[in-house]
Amino acid sequence: MSDQSSDASSRPASSPESGDDAVHTASDAVPGRGSEPPAGSPGRAKAAGKPARASTPTVPPQDAGPDVPKVPAYLKAPQTDVWQRPGRHQPVGLLTRLRPPAPPAIGAATLGAVLATALLSALLLGDGLGPNLLIVAVPATLGAFFAARSAGRRLRPWTAVWAVGGLALLAIPALREAGWPVFLAVVSALALGSLALHGSRSWPGVLLGSLGLFPSAAAGVRWGWHGVRDRADDSRGRVRTVVRSTAVAVVLLVVFGALFASADAAFADLLGNLTPDVSVGDSPWRLFLFVLGLVGALAAAYSAAAPVRWDGITVRPGKARNRAEWALPLIVLNLLFAAFIALQLVVLLGGYDKVLEETGLLPAEYARQGFWQLLWATVLTLIVIALALRWAPRGGPGDRTLVRSVLGTLCVLTLVVVASALRRMDLYVDAFGLTRLRISVAAVELWLGVVLVLILAAGVFGARLLPRAIAVSAAAGVLAFGLISPDGLIAQQNVERYGSHRTIDIDYLKGLSADAVPALDELPEPLRSCALENFQRDLADLDAPWYSSSWGEVRARDILEEHPVQSHEVDCYRLGTKSDGREGHEGESSYDPY
Structure with a gap:
């Protein structure tokens, strides 16, 4: 064996x-x-x-x-991808790598806030923008707060800054009737809200984190659907109780509201102004707004519970250059800026008339010729600074001192260029009047100056807060731009200019928004009626509810009801461009395409 x-x-x-x-x-x-x-x-x-x-x-x-x-x-099927290079793993999706694990199930408070946002969107947003946008944003903000708290996230100071700033920007539609500052305010509010949800702090984080809630839209809808389904399976009795209670409350409100409205005309008028006017013909549009509000609120809540960490994207610095190679082009640029600024100082100190004599230009032409070039010079300087920081030498303290000295000098010289550009715009506006384009580019130039000041501060105190500081400055600029009422400021400047130059472009002023009515109301007759006739006709035909009417529109309607427009059989265009037989400004035409 x-x-x-x-x-x-x-x-x-x-x-x-x-x-x-x-x-x-x-x-x-x-x-x-x-x-x-x-x-x-x-x-x-x-x-x-x-x-x-x-x-x-x-x-x-x-x-x-x-x-x-x-x-x-x-x-047999291959175990690995035959097209994949050996020794490499298949790439993981960017959002999968940057997003934390799935958040906990959606809570009852978050669900209630999401549904309130959807209902308010369907009821209030169909008639235009006004206080309704801020009303809709409140429950959406609460839903994001509840979702973040259930996921264990705490309210940090910068999150509060972004959230409060976004809500403040949504007050612009409630104050101003002009569409262009309202559009800027709404876009900026969405960007700040996205930053509040994602909590970004680096350059890639601030830039990508402000793009909105698009990466969380589909995931938020799935998250909300799973939460509703699980909650309905676990508590069918409570769901039926809530539905019954809501139905009874709605019936009681409708019955007794109709009785009180028929008993008192004042109460009926108040109730008619407060309740939204919903018709069957608006059903598709209202349904779209409901879905939009629902998806947006779910995406905001999901982002608050499981934000995309855009700060995880790192940008490698460029190859460091030696001192001579890096500093020589920038020093030459600084010398060019210094020569230009020296000439500007000579002009400002007494050579202005001599320059105009030698060039043969009128003051307004000289101003217009230089402003746009100086604006582009400021923008290109910021690009040069960003590229210079990417390839700056990084050997030690001596290199840091060189970088701060060269770039700091460039920033200071560029600030003088910004001041020169704003001075030229002031001359330009004095000659031709203020318009939307002129006030917009002047505001942009002023904000670029603020950015240069922030870069100088970052060179002294460190650049850790620079991305968020620039984002705050942009949002603050948009908020201030809306609060000053640009259309009202344009009308006010042109009315004051009429008192000194006796010229005014009535045809242009008639195209402004209702925010310009208080300033145009100060014009003498018949200019006042020529400037306000379109506003009176448009406001009389417009019957918007309170939640979609801005304060500027309400104020303009009150002014025109108190002092109606008078009928004058005159040519308003000729009256506005050549009043009292005078020309525009020392032989210049009052029309300018810019």
């Missing part, structure tokens, strides 16, 4: 004998089929002494072992 065992163990597993032994062993396990004599019997010894007979090939059983292939190797 010992010899037989040693022979069996010394055979290779792939030999025919081993396969036969396996077959015989399997057959021996069945009683009554070719079973060998017991060990120690003569039959057993005789069988052991006989040579092995050649057996017919048999099909191996299913459990014969892993060495028996079931499928040819060339037919």
Whole structure:
């Protein structure tokens, strides 16, 4: 037995004998089929002494072992991607890498705030923008707060700054009727709200984190659907109770509200002004607004619970240059700026008339010729500073001192260029009057000056807060731009200019928004009626509810109701451009395309 065992163990597993032994062993396990004599019997010894007979090939059983292939190797599916380079893993999605794990199930408070946002969007946003946008934003903000708290996120100071700033910007539609500052305010409010949800602080984080809630829209809808489904499965009785209570409350409000409205005309008027006017014809539009509010609120809540960490995107610094290679172009640029500024100082100190004499330009033409070039010079300087910081030398304290000195000098010189550009715009406006384009580019130039000041401060105190500081300055600029009422400021400047120059472009002023009515109301007749006739007609035809009417529109309607426009059979265009037989400004035409 010992010899037989040693022979069996010394055979290779792939030999025919081993396969036969396996077959015989399997057959021996069945009683009554070719079973060998017991060990120690003569039959057993005789069988052991006989040579092995050649057996017919048999099909191996299913459990014969892993060495028996079931499928040819060339037919098997590859375990890895054949197109993938060896030694590399398949890339993970960017959002998957930057987003934390899935948040907890949506809570009841978050669900209620989301539904309130959707309902208010459908009821209030269909008639235009006004205080309704701020009303809709409040429950959406609460829903994001509840979702963040359930996910364990705490309210940080910068989050509060972004949230409060976004809500403040949404007050602009409630104050101003002009569409262009309202558009800037709404876009800026969405950007600040996105920053509040994502909590970004780096350059990539601030830039990408302010783009909105698009990465969370689909995930937020799935998250809300799963939460509603699970909650309905666990608490069917409570859901039915809430539905019944809501239905009873709505019936009571409708019945008793109708009775009180029919009993008192003043109450009926108040109720009609407060309740939204919903008609069957507006159903598709209201449904779209409901879906938009629902998806937006869910995306905001999901972003608050599981924000995309845009700060995880890192931008590698450029290759550091040596001092001479890096500093020489910037020093030459600083010398060019210094020469230009020296000439500007000479002009400002008394050579202005001489320059106009030599160039043959009028003051307004000289101002217009230089402002746009100086604006582009400021923008390009900021680009140069960003690229210079990317390739700046980073060897030690000496390199840092060189970078701060060269770029700090460039920032200071650029600030003087900004002041020169604003001075030229002032001359330009004095000659031709203030317009929307002129006040817009002047505001942009002023904000670029603020950015330069922030860059100078970052060079002294560190650049850790620079991305967020620039974002705050942009939002504050948009907020201030809306609060000063640009259309009202344009009208006021042109009215004051009429008092000194006796010229005014009535045709242009008639195209402003209702925010300009208080300033235009100060014009003498018949200019006043010529400037306000379009406003009176438009406001009389417009019957907007309170929640979609701005304060500027309400104030203009009150002014025109108190002092209606008078009918004058005069040519208002000729009256506005050549009043009292005078020309525009020292021989210049009062029309200018800019």
